Structure formats: structure tokens, C-alpha cells
Amino acid sequence: MKIRYFLILIFLLSFSSLWAQLNVDMKSEPAKMEDNKRCFDCHSTHIYTFDNPVSGITERKEMNPNFVFNTDAFYSGVHRHFSCTDCHSPDYETFPHNAELRFEPMYSCIDCHGGDEAFASYHFETIEEEFGKSVHASKHNENFNCWMCHNPHSYKAMTRSDFKISEIVSAHNQMCASCHDNPLHFQRISDSTKKPLEEIHKFLPNFKLHFSAVRCIECHTAVEDTMWVAHNILPKEMAVKKCVECHSSSTMLISSLYKYQTIETRKNRGTFNSMLLNETYVIGANRNIYLNIFSIILFGLSLLGVAVHVFFRIKKK
Amino acid sequence: MSEKLYLYPVWLRIWHAINALMFLVLLVTGVSLQYSNPDYQLIRFDYAVTYHNIAGIILAFNYLIFLFGNILTGNAVFYKLRRKGLVDKLLKQMNYYISGTFKGEHTPFPVTKKRKFNPLQKVAYLATMYMMIPVMIITGVALLFPEMIIMNVMNLSGIYLTALLHGIVSIFLLIFLVIHLYFSTMGSSPTSNFKSIVNGYHEPH
Numbered sequence: 254m255k256i257r258y259f260l261i262l263i264f265l266l267s268f269s270s271l272w273a274q275l276n277v278d279m280k281s282e283p284a285k286m287e288d289n290k291r292c293f294d295c296h297s298t299h300i301y302t303f304d305n306p307v308s309g310i311t312e313r314k315e316m317n318p319n320f321v322f323n324t325d326a327f328y329s330g331v332h333r334h335f336s337c338t339d340c341h342s343p344d345y346e347t348f349p350h351n352a353e354l355r356f357e358p359m360y361s362c363i364d365c366h367g368g369d370e371a372f373a374s375y376h377f378e379t380i381e382e383e384f385g386k387s388v389h390a391s392k393h394n395e396n397f398n399c400w401m402c403h404n405p406h407s408y409k410a411m412t413r414s415d416f417k418i419s420e421i422v423s424a425h426n427q428m429c430a431s432c433h434d435n436p437l438h439f440q441r442i443s444d445s446t447k448k449p450l451e452e453i454h455k456f457l458p459n460f461k462l463h464f465s466a467v468r469c470i471e472c473h474t475a476v477e478d479t480m481w482v483a484h485n486i487l488p489k490e491m492a493v494k495k496c497v498e499c500h501s502s503s504t505m506l507i508s509s510l511y512k513y514q515t516i517e518t519r520k521n522r523g524t525f526n527s528m529l530l531n532e533t534y535v536i537g538a539n540r541n542i543y544l545n546i547f548s549i550i551l552f553g554l555s556l557l558g559v560a561v562h563v564f565f566r567i568k569k570k
Numbered sequence: 571m572s573e574k575l576y577l578y579p580v581w582l583r584i585w586h587a588i589n590a591l592m593f594l595v596l597l598v599t600g601v602s603l604q605y606s607n608p609d610y611q612l613i614r615f616d617y618a619v620t621y622h623n624i625a626g627i628i629l630a631f632n633y634l635i636f637l638f639g640n641i642l643t644g645n646a647v648f649y650k651l652r653r654k655g656l657v658d659k660l661l662k663q664m665n666y667y668i669s670g671t672f673k674g675e676h677t678p679f680p681v682t683k684k685r686k687f688n689p690l691q692k693v694a695y696l697a698t699m700y701m702m703i704p705v706m707i708i709t710g711v712a713l714l715f716p717e718m719i720i721m722n723v724m725n726l727s728g729i730y731l732t733a734l735l736h737g738i739v740s741i742f743l744l745i746f747l748v749i750h751l752y753f754s755t756m757g758s759s760p761t762s763n764f765k766s767i768v769n770g771y772h773e774p775h
């Protein structure tokens with residue numbers, strides 16, 4: 254018994270970098286809330302107002318919907334303690350904004366996080382490398398950057414927080430679908446048009462159920478043991494198409510999202526199987542051991558009964 | 571030898587043939603799905619899913635033939651079970667199978683125009699056709715349209731619970747099939763009952 258706990262401890266320690274909690278203080282009041290009000294006055298509503306010094310009246314205008322952000326989402330993201338002007342130029346404080354500001358270069362993740370010990374467990378450098386190899390980077394080097402998936406105004410580190418698998422799956426898939434299933438966004442990057450995701454993935458029975466239970470990256474990246482979020486989206490020819498990759502006792506789901514969550518839940522409950530049961534049922538992967546033993550015994554007994562009966566029938570003939 | 575009895579009308583034989591065939595398809599594909607293994611696949615997973623779905627749907631519609639056939643023709647009469655003395659009758663029949671048949675005794679409930687099944691058969695068929703098969707059809711349809719399922723029952727996936735029930739009952743059905751096949755060899759000759767379910771006539775002892 255003791256040895257078992259010891260092994261579990263070793264196991265957990267070897268993944269300690271993965272289950273490290275967030276550094277960001279998610280509980281206290283956001284640091285720059287007052288500051289940001291200036292911007293949110295206009296950038297969280299569909300109608301904004303300003304005093305026109307020329308005509309002297311207060312004008313009401315409609316805001317570009319892409320420039321409207323949800324304040325709750327902003328303050329529950331990882332950069333919740335930021336002021337808008339930490340990333341954007343302080344010149345935005347004046348309205349109308351200076352047109353030149355459009356040419357302002359934006360920071361990338363690496364600019365702030367690169368080489369910082371505090372974020373070592375996130376492996377920003379490895380991620381940047383992996384992203385560099387992905388189809389998104391190799392096909393659209395210039396325009397495709399980290400912010401395309403990591404919404405600067407709401408990104409949460411969900412997998413490290415206390416979310417249900419189904420919530421993580423839906424948020425991650427939304428990252429991809431918001432572009433791949435939205436021609437307007439898609440054409441920001443590419444002139445080509447793609448069929449709807451549902452059509453591309455016709456080979457999956459019950460598309461909706463699958464897409465609510467597995468993430469796009471489960472099939473579109475190589476499963477990596479060391480880093481559970483693989484950023485290298487592979488060409489479509491290399492995507493997982495074989496059902497048994499998931500639907501079998503050696504399911505690859507064990508070594509991706511589910512692995513990370515397993516480590517967390519294993520502390521309370523024990524096995525991968527019990528964790529998987531909790532949220533999904535994957536044919537072929539969740540097997541109930543008792544049911545298996547029970548069925549083999551029952552089947553064996555009935556065959557035995559028949560055999561004995563046959564024996565006596567022949568003997569007494 | 572008394573004269574042959576016509577006990578299995580055409581609709582019943584058609585139902586039974588389809589039922590038996592689909593059942594076997596479901597059994598093989600079902601086992602293949604449950605024990606899916608990338609190194610050794612009985613049937614390729616996506617094919618197994620497709621065949622299992624098609625066979626299940628056919629069996630479900632075919633079940634309607636059984637239901638309505640029994641209501642509309644007189645066949646339901648053979649399934650009428652009288653509570654009184656049931657246990658005694660069951661014991662008698664069991665006793666026959668366990669010892670009587672080896673001593674050359676005659677079956678306690680011979681087949682007549684009014685009595686197609688012995689009490690043990692009745693109970694087995696009733697349990698199978700009016701309990702287990704409906705449960706399989708309902709859980710099967712639910713798994714086909716999982717949005718119908720309550721997603722979370724006491725912290726367990728509703729789909730999992732449904733699939734578990736589907737799996738447990740399938741084992742009982744497998745056992746039923748083994749016993750059913752075996753007892754079908756207990757007619758006047760080992761093959762006579764099989765001939766009956768094909769040509770419709772019962773060969774008496």
C-alpha cells in the first residue's frame with residue numbers, strides 16, 4: 254500500500270510543471286479597473302457617445318462590433334490586472350484616436366514572456382517553435398500570430414484551472430471554429446474558401462457529439478507527452494482518421510487533454526477510467542471490468558451447462 | 571405418429587428469420603465495438619458502427635411485426651401465463667430437463683394445437699420479447715440520438731449509464747440465445763424444431 258502512494262507521489266512530482274497553479278491572482282479585484290473604465294465606456298457597448306466640440310452637441314454612434322469587448326471576460330482572463338494602455342499606446346486616451354496609431358506594432362507573447370523564469374512552466378519558447386512549424390505559420394507567416402487564437406481581451410488558461418472537460422473542449426474548439434466556420438474572420442487570413450467543418454468531417458458519425466467531446470487539436474496535432482497543448486497543427490493529410498485511436502483501451506485520449514485532467518482527478522478518484530466515465534462515454538475505451546468478468550462467467554456457465562446436458566444425453570441414449 | 575401441427579405461420583417465420591439474422595449481426599459487431607483493439611480488429615470500427623446501427627434499426631422495425639402479429643393473429647394466446655401453479659409447473663419442466671429426459675420420460679407439457687410452449691419457454695420468451703428486446707431498442711435508439719439522453723445523472727455521464735444498461739442486457743440476450751439454440755435441439759429429433767421454424771409444421775414426439 255505504502256509503495257503505491259509513493260509511486261503516485263513520484264508520478265505527480267514528475268508532472269509538477271503541468272499542474273502548477275496559475276501565478277496570476279484570480280481572486281482579488283483587478284488592479285486597473287478604474288483606469289480601464291475610460292476605454293470600456295466606449296469599448297464595451299454597441300452605442301458610444303462623445304461631445305463634438307465643433308457642433309457642441311453630444312453625438313451617439315454605433316461601435317464597430319469587433320471593437321466591443323465583454324468586461325467580465327476581460328477580467329476573468331490571465332491579463333486581468335492589465336490596463337488597456339499596457340499593451341496599447343497611451344495616445345488612445347484621446348478621442349478621436351490618432352490615425353497613425355493604426356501602424357502601432359503590437360507585442361507578441363514572447364516579447365513579455367520570453368526568457369522569464371516565472372513562466373518557465375509554460376514553455377513559451379517551445380510553443381513558439383512548434384507554432385512556427387504549424388500549417389498556420391508556414392502558410393501565412395505574416396498575418397497569423399498567437400493572438401489569432403489567444404484572444405488578447407479574454408484568454409483564460411483553462412486547462413490549468415478548475416474547468417470541466419466539456420467546458421474546456423467547447424472553449425478550445427470555439428477558438429478554431431470562430432475562424433474556420435466564420436468566413437468573415439477566415440478571410441482576414443486567406444482568400445481561399447473552405448467547406449463548413451461539418452462537411453469536412455463527414456466521416457465522423459454524430460459530428461456534434463464528437464465535437465463537444467474531443468478537441469480539434471486532438472486529431473490535428475501530434476500527441477506529445479511533455480506538452481499537452483501541442484501548437485503544431487499538422488497538414489490535414491496527417492490528421493487522425495482512424496476511429497480506434499480513441500475507441501480502444503489504448504485510447505490516445507489518455508495522453509492528451511485527459512491525461513492532464515487525470516492527474517488532477519487521480520488524486521481523488523483513482524483511475525483514468527473513472528475520470529473518463531464522469532464526463533463522457535467512449536465506446537471501446539471505457540470498459541467496466543466487473544461487467545466483463547460477469548459476462549465471461551455467465552457465458553462460460555451457460556456453455557458448461559449445455560455441455561453437461563449434451564454429455565448425459567449422449568450417454569443415456 | 572399423430573398428424574403434424576401448423577404452429578408457425580408465414581409472418582412469424584419471416585419475423586423470426588430477420589430477427590435471428592439481425593441479432594447475429596448485432597452480436598458480432600457489438601462485441602467488436604466493445605472490445606475494439608487497434609492491433610486486432612474483428613471488424614473495422616467505422617464499419618462495425620454502421621452495420622450495428624443498420625441492423626439495430628431493422629430489428630426494431632421488425633419487432634413491430636412481432637408485436638402487431640401477436641395482437642392481430644391468435645399467436646398471443648400461446649404466451650398467456652397463468653399465475654396459479656406457475657412455480658410448480660416450472661419446477662416440473664425443469665425436473666424433466668434435468669432428469670426426466672434422461673430416463674426416457676415423456677415431456678410433461680406436450681405440444682398441442684392449444685399449447686405451443688412449455689411454461690419455461692413461455693417465461694423465457696416473455697422476458698426476452700417484452701422486456702429485454704424493448705430495453706435494447708430504447709437504449710439503442712437513445713445512443714443513436716444521444717441528445718435525448720439526460721446528460722448527467724449523479725455525476726455520471728448519462729450516455730455511460732445508457733450504454734451500461736445496453737451492455738448488461740445484451741449479455742442476458744446472448745445467454746438467452748445459447749439456451750434457445752440448445753433447447754431447440756430437444757425436439758422429437760435434434761433438428762426437427764429447426765425444420766419447424768422454416769416450414770411451419772411441428773413434428774410431434
Ligand code: HEM
Nearest residue numbers: 578586589590593645695698699747750754763764766767
Ligand atoms: C440465431 C438463430 C436462431 C435460431 C436457429 C432459432 C431457432 C428457433 C426455433 C427452432 C424455434 C422453434 C422452437 C420453439 O417454438 O421454441 C424458435 C422459436 C422462437 N424464437 Fe428463435 N432462433 C434463433 C434466434 C432467435 C432470437 C435471437 C430470438 C429473440 C431475441 C428468438 C426468439 C424466438 C421466439 C420468441 C420463438 C417463438 C416464436 C413463436 O412461435 O411465437 N429466436 N427459434
